[in-house]
Amino acid sequence: MTDSYRQNIFFPNDFNKTAYDALLIKANDVAQKISAQVAGGNYPxxxxxxxxxxxxxxxxxxxxxxxxxxxxxxxxxxxxxxxxxxxxxxxxxxxxxxxxxxxxxxxxxxxxxxxxxxxxxxxxxxxxxxxxxxxxxxxxxxxxxxxxxxxxxxxxxxxxxxxxxxxxxxxxxxxxxxxxxxxxxxxxxxxxxxxxxxxxxxxKIRAGAADILNRASTADSAAAIGAAVSITLNKHHKINQTVLMPYADALKTFAEWYKQLWAESVGKNGLGTTPIDALGTVDQHSQLQLYLDGPRDKFYTLILPDHAEEGARISPLKNASDDRLAYLYGRTMGDLIAAEGKATLQSLKNKDLPVRCIEIGKLNEHTLGALFMHFMLETMIGAELLGINAFDQPAVEEGKILTKKYLQELHNAA
The missing domain is CATH 3.40.50.10490 (Glucose-6-phosphate isomerase like protein; domain 1)
Structure with missing residues (x-):
């Protein structure tokens, strides 16, 4: 990984380490095969x-x-x-x-x-x-x-x-x-x-992606670990939903991109987990209550850019201040969102919930490219661990056929 791109996973106390170790061995093998396929001209x-x-x-x-x-x-x-x-x-x-x-x-x-x-x-x-x-x-x-x-x-x-x-x-x-x-x-x-x-x-986007791809063949790459953890939680801990929650407005669409990538790639033959896109800090005020105190059926991934010292610095307003805001005065808006991301991570850990934190440093072309490659590799490896094809989507074909049928019926009626 790049120096600014780090993945940390926090396992629940009852995590099935034996099953995970076995799946990680398989995940490493799949990652090495993917690297060999790329070198051989496949996976364009x-x-x-x-x-x-x-x-x-x-x-x-x-x-x-x-x-x-x-x-x-x-x-x-x-x-x-x-x-x-x-x-x-x-x-x-x-x-x-x-x-x-x-x-x-x-x-x-x-x-x-x-x-x-x-x-x-x-x-x-x-x-x-x-x-x-x-x-x-x-x-x-x-x-x-x-x-x-x-x-x-x-x-x-x-x-x-x-x-x-x-x-x-x-x-x-x-x-x-x-x-x-x-x-x-x-x-x-x-x-x-x-x-x-x-x-x-x-x-730079492609360079960030290449940085992750070039490390895919090394043992215990971030993508292999992520896939092994996700499938272990699904198979052995009844985790059937995966939440991706970036703490950056600019990554809101990334979470939507991931939702399609994961859902269409692994959701087959009664298998897979349902991806949920969330946004920090907004969804702390809409979904976090459920995450912390609802069904224990989710794996959480927080993406935390480095927001330190970014944005407006908060100071007492002229003729308008309150000592109760002492914790905020002197700090920036970036400091606040960073603290809230850290707080959400710790709250999930305190509930003994499976949570992953990906720290990406400053959000830019290079780190975005790294995220793209990480999650494409993780998805491909996860699908292989489930024994399914990551590249088709056979179930949606019926909807396309029916849509044409209904439009043809309208045409005929006219």
Whole structure:
């Protein structure tokens, strides 16, 4: 790990250490096999951390013309890039429209000017109904003048609807690697193009990810330990939920990204744990009561950036002060959130609940990349320990089939 990136896990007193030790041996073996596969040219979504794929060139060609950029896509086509852009401070506003709620979609577009807005539409398969619906709506909003300058599509090569329509419109098409699934695509052009447009240094994101990947083959890597702990708690302690609670607004979307990654990868064949995204300190005032005094069925992960000395320094107001705030005077807002994260950690430990703390130092491109890689590796290892395929999602196909059926019924009735 990097010097500023540390994982500490606090086990409950009755933790099954024997089962954990056996699973950790297996987890280490899986991690070494993953490293060997990457070295052999497999798992391109991981090896994307080790190379430049031309994303920066695409960003330069597309981003210099607009005050706003809209990214169309859902799930993994959206969450990775959105997570990256959450830490950016950019002159270009990048907006992610992931849903097909007509009210939300229309409200978002009303705040934008089609003359100064570029659009990126992303669908791995090129047949995602939601993104295709959005694409049709936004082309009409943009107008057909200079559409080639305003619209860019990312999809797989081959015969798919999005690629066909993009070709008919004459707009630029970038290839989505067919071997990279959406929820694992953050380090590819899918996540890195919006990040680069937002002004982030994507080389640093990938370097942080590579730092973790290069340590995956070492014994007891953080990802292997995390996976072994999680599966031990699930199999032997009836832990069926996993809570990810970062203490940073900029990581709220990261928790949502993780929720999809873990749920779709391990939730199969009656197995897996349910991921819950939370946010410190906000959810101390909504969920923490349940965490501390409710069912003992959760594994907690707190992500604690270094907020020390950040933000406004609190001093007595002119003609308005109270001695009861002596603990706060002289301290910064960053000191407060750091103290609250530490307090939540200790409260969970005092209740003898399984809790993990990941300290990442300052939140920046490098540490964000490290987090991405850590949790992708942990998810892959955890799925292997459960004996399931981390890369498919067969149960959701029925919903897609039924959606098309119901729309066809509407069409026939009309």
């Amino acid at each position: 979504f991981l090896s994307a951390a080790l190379k430049d794929d031309g994303t920066l060139d695409a960003a330069r060609k597309f981003s210099g013309k607009f005050s706003d950029v809209v990214v169309l896509g859902t799930g993994g086509s959206s969450l990775g890039g959105k997570t990256c852009c959450a830490i950016a401070d950019s002159k270009i506003n990048v907006h992610f429209l992931a849903n097909v709620d007509p009210d939300g979609f229309d409200r978002a577009l009303k705040r934008l000017d089609p003359e100064t807005t570029g659009v990126i539409a992303i669908s791995k398969s090129g047949n995602t109904a939601e993104t295709l619906c959005q694409l049709h709506a936004i082309v009409e909003w943009l107008g057909h003048n200079n559409l080639k300058e305003k619209l860019l599509v990312i999809t797989e090569a081959g015969d798919n609807v999005m690629r066909k329509i993009a070709g008919q419109l004459g707009v630029a098409i970038l290839d989505h690697n067919p071997k990279i699934g959406g929820r694992y695509s953050v380090l590819s052009i899918v996540g890195m193009l919006p990040a680069a447009i937002a002004g982030l240094d994507i080389a």
